[in-house]
Amino acid sequence: MRAIGKGSLSSILAVGLHVTRVILWIMLGLVTLALIIMPFAPAIADLFSHSDDINIDGVIDAEDFIKVFYAFVTTAVMLFVVNRLLEILKALRFGSPFVRENADRFRGIGYALLMGEGAKFAFGFLSLIFDADVELNMTFLSWLAIITVFVLAEVFREGARMKEEQDLTV
Amino acid sequence: MSISVKLDRVLLDRGMSLTELSERVGVTIANLSILKTGKAKAIRFSTLEAICKELDCQPGDILFFDEDGRPSAD
Numbered sequence: 001m002r003a004i005g006k007g008s009l010s011s012i013l014a015v016g017l018h019v020t021r022v023i024l025w026i027m028l029g030l031v032t033l034a035l036i037i038m039p040f041a042p043a044i045a046d047l048f049s050h051s052d053d054i055n056i057d058g059v060i061d062a063e064d065f066i067k068v069f070y071a072f073v074t075t076a077v078m079l080f081v082v083n084r085l086l087e088i089l090k091a092l093r094f095g096s097p098f099v100r101e102n103a104d105r106f107r108g109i110g111y112a113l114l115m116g117e118g119a120k121f122a123f124g125f126l127s128l129i130f131d132a133d134v135e136l137n138m139t140f141l142s143w144l145a146i147i148t149v150f151v152l153a154e155v156f157r158e159g160a161r162m163k164e165e166q167d168l169t170v
Numbered sequence: 171m172s173i174s175v176k177l178d179r180v181l182l183d184r185g186m187s188l189t190e191l192s193e194r195v196g197v198t199i200a201n202l203s204i205l206k207t208g209k210a211k212a213i214r215f216s217t218l219e220a221i222c223k224e225l226d227c228q229p230g231d232i233l234f235f236d237e238d239g240r241p242s243a244d
Contacts, residue, residue, distance in 0.1 A: 168211040170201045 014089045017082050024079045031072045038068060062130035070123045070134065077116040084109050098159035106153035113146045174234045177206045180225050195220035 037044070084105040091102055120136045127134040181191065188206065192199045197217055204210045205217075218229055225232075 165211045168204060168209060170197065170205045170210045170213050170217050 008093075010089050010092050014086065014093070017086050017089070021079065021082050021086065024075055024082060028072070028075045028079060031068060031075055034068050035072055038065065061132075062126075063132035063134060066123055066126050066130065066132050066134050070119070070136075073119045073123075074116060077112050077119075080112045081109050084112075096163060098156065098163040100157065100160045103153050103157035103160055106149055106156055110146055110149040110153060113142070113149060117142055117146065172236055174236050175205055175208050175210070175232060176234060177202070177221075177232055180227055180231055184225055186225070191221070191224060194224045197221075 088097070088102050088105050091097055091099060117138070120138055123134060124136050124138075126132070127136075181188065188199060188202050192202050195202075195217070197220070205213065213233075218232075221232065222229060
């Protein structure tokens with residue numbers, strides 16, 4: 001399978017990532033909306049509770065807040081990563097992948113993933129404080145992936161340096 | 171970079187244009203411009219040999235080491 005051009009793996013990946021980006025934007029919008037509405041949830045529930053047909057539980061506890069805020073952070077991190085991956089793929093399809101910008105993008109992805117994992121610890125700590133039951137799925141594989149991304153960033157940085165030297169060799 | 175290139179001076183002495191040198195040594199004008207303007211990071215021995223042959227000069231006539239020059243980034 002070709003690496004660049006129509007029908008190549010990068011093109012297919014780009015289509016997949018574009019679709020994922022749209023889904024993530026929708027998710028982020030919904031989660032943000034939920035975060036904004038949540039403090040007013042009891043009032044809204046109270047508004048609808050006059051009707052006999054609707055029975056809404058308007059009680060919002062710490063667990064709900066932690067879950068929604070965790071979803072917000074996770075979605076934001078995923079969106080950031082998908083955007084950077086699309087930029088890397090764009091550089092691959094329309095030019096040279098070995099540019100310093102791609103090394104910075106990989107490093108950005110690494111930091112974003114690191115922040116995501118760090119957020120898990122923070123939310124886990126909050127769950128303990130508020131005695132909330134929030135599943136956070138911390139795995140060794142995630143940390144291995146983060147290290148891999150940072151290594152990849154350094155490989156790209158060296159590749160960019162070598163490419164620059166090659167271009168400026170007469 | 172501490173190494174400076176004085177290709178323009180040698181070209182002026184020989185009364186040769188960059189285009190003419192490019193055609194004679196088989197190196198693109200773009201690459202020779204990179205060399206002339208001091209943006210080059212490296213020069214191949216084959217390129218240096220061809221330039222010296224066509225300009226009837228020594229590598230030392232083209233390349234100079236300037237100790238006070240700005241050191242290379244790498």
